[in-house]
Amino acid sequence: MTGYRRPPCLARAGDVRDGARSVITGGYAYAVTTVPDQDRFIAQLAFTLEIDKLKRIIRRNTLVDGSRRENDAEHSWHLAMMALVFGEYAPPGTDLRRVGLMLLVHDLVEIDAGDTFVYDSTAVADQTARERAAADRIFGLLPKDQEVELRGLWEEFEERATPEARFARALDRLAPMLANFHTEGGTWALYKVTAGQVMEKVELIREGSPTLGDYAAELVDTAVARGHLAP
């Protein structure tokens, strides 16, 4: 077993030391001495710690077993996995790496803006302004080059102008349908959502992937037939 050796460059106690940077960002105190570009590293750390909050943003839908509501971080993980598993149903030539990256960052703005339920038309109305302000703050924690890169992924996802963004959005819409379908209607019943409303989302899925769109339509039909979704 390796014993603990105090690095000789560091003093014996206390936080502020010769050569150390004592920096406070977003409530976190760093003392960083060892990296080549300290300001850059501190910005990256601040972002990494800040996005931990995505684990506390609770969505409307539940886990597939219905045991509790899902949070945005685990949802984002599941979508990135779905991009890996269902990638062959994207249009030929779709850059699946970019789809995966978009899905990892697509909900970060909800740390400030909150989860907007897709069937809540009042909340949807000012969603864009709230999320844009959130993007300014959250991606703005990063070094400029990374802010541009990650914010670019989020904006591409939002604009749905590329095959990558449309496929990512399709998975984002399909995932809660799978959870609802396998929990006898789940949030559909709870929030009195109708098949007509769900079919609007199915059209978004179809825009990203005709195959997954057809499958989602079939899920809706089966849920209606089983009495788990109002016609």
Added chain:
Amino acid sequence: MTGYRRPPCLARAGDVRDGARSVITGGYAYAVTTVPDQDRFIAQLAFTLEIDKLKRIIRRNTLVDGSRRENDAEHSWHLAMMALVFGEYAPPGTDLRRVGLMLLVHDLVEIDAGDTFVYDSTAVADQTARERAAADRIFGLLPKDQEVELRGLWEEFEERATPEARFARALDRLAPMLANFHTEGGTWALYKVTAGQVMEKVELIREGSPTLGDYAAELVDTAVARGHLAP
């Protein structure tokens, strides 16, 4: 608003319909008619639903705010984000896409094998056998080509023989240190972990990334100096 239109290919009610496949896998019932290769799609669906269980595998460490323990799915998401943010600290030429994919799948075996606390030497002893059996079952839900691909990512991560695997492992070890550091010792205090034990993990981080290893050593030293980690 798009009205709900029942697809003409589907019957009016009930689950078993002309031309529909009624298939039950892992407790889930599918009725899939619309995809080109139904067996393949059903296998992909079964895997997608099964891995939802990763959201219920609870780790020892907490969120960065200490509010609750972290689950494996949100942990995996955070690591994939860290690969994106800290990628420049991997050795030159490291394939960061592969690092990200490894991090997405690296804990799936814990659905069956459970989370093994890195400082629990008894549990660590038979971890390999338990996790290998889990990999057989969970990756085995996928179509063969995807089983080989995703299991290959997991095995590469476990073997730590490539720069990608060593960097992925470095992030996997750094993340709980960040959470512990920012919760005044967190699980270090709770499970009476010492700085010497943490420094063994710091060496694993250094193998993947000298820069992140140096930073982790500094975190340990600062935690000891603050009295949040036993020397």
